[in-house]
Amino acid sequence: MAKAARETGRTGIDPRQLRDVLGAFATGVVVVTTQRRDGEPVGLTVNSFNSVSLDPPLILWSLSLAAPSLPAFRSHDFFGINILSERQRELCVRFARPAADKFAGVRFDRSVGGTPLLHDAAAHLVCRTYARYPGGDHEIYVGEVLSIEDFARPPLVFHQGSFRRLADMIEHEG
Numbered sequence: 344m345a346k347a348a349r350e351t352g353r354t355g356i357d358p359r360q361l362r363d364v365l366g367a368f369a370t371g372v373v374v375v376t377t378q379r380r381d382g383e384p385v386g387l388t389v390n391s392f393n394s395v396s397l398d399p400p401l402i403l404w405s406l407s408l409a410a411p412s413l414p415a416f417r418s419h420d421f422f423g424i425n426i427l428s429e430r431q432r433e434l435c436v437r438f439a440r441p442a443a444d445k446f447a448g449v450r451f452d453r454s455v456g457g458t459p460l461l462h463d464a465a466a467h468l469v470c471r472t473y474a475r476y477p478g479g480d481h482e483i484y485v486g487e488v489l490s491i492e493d494f495a496r497p498p499l500v501f502h503q504g505s506f507r508r509l510a511d512m513i514e515h516e517g
């Protein structure tokens with residue numbers, strides 16, 4: 344895997360340009376949550392989330408090796424995917440910065456394995472870690488989906504480094 348990372352370097356692709364180009368791919372945004380060994384809730388904003396398999400039900404996301412929350416995800420086998428709704432932009436920004444008190448004032452419930460599930464999300468998935476793969480400067484997490492809830496709220500959209508509402512994008516198109 345370290346070799347693959349070096350090969351990418353040899354292609355001469357500038358990481359910042361790569362990030363910009365990848366920004367052309369519009370995504371939703373999720374907060375992935377788990378708990379530390381002492382039960383404290385942990386969460387971070389992620390847009391690398393995607394579906395993998397329907398049978399068995401599998402999803403994936405990738406976690407930076409530099410993230411302070413990495414040890415919590417390595418040591419606990421359950422995590423939650425909170426698909427953010429368009430009204431959760433503030434929450435999205437809050438969970439995208441390292442902080443000890445990210446959950447202060449945030450409304451959430453606990454699910455299987457103590458997994459925090461945020462109120463007012465567009466949807467929830469509770470997962471058990473199925474596999475972890477090396478992925479360059481990230482670690483790829485594949486989760487087996489244990490439970491799902493869809494609240495049918497409009498999603499928060501991330502595109503070219505900005506947050507958008509789906510309705511605005513569609514209106515602009517017309």
Ligand SMILES: Cc1cc2nc3c(=O)[nH]c(=O)nc-3n(C[C@H](O)[C@H](O)[C@H](O)COP(=O)(O)O)c2cc1C
Pocket residue numbers: 372386387388389390391392404405406407410411412413435438439440441442501
């Ligand atoms: C829209 C958006 C998407 C992000 N996607 C990811 C991701 O897929 N993987 C990741 O490790 N960090 C991602 N981040 C950065 C993390 O949210 C950020 O590094 C956060 O501080 C990590 O939490 P921690 O510091 O508590 O470990 C993203 C940030 C934003 C704003």
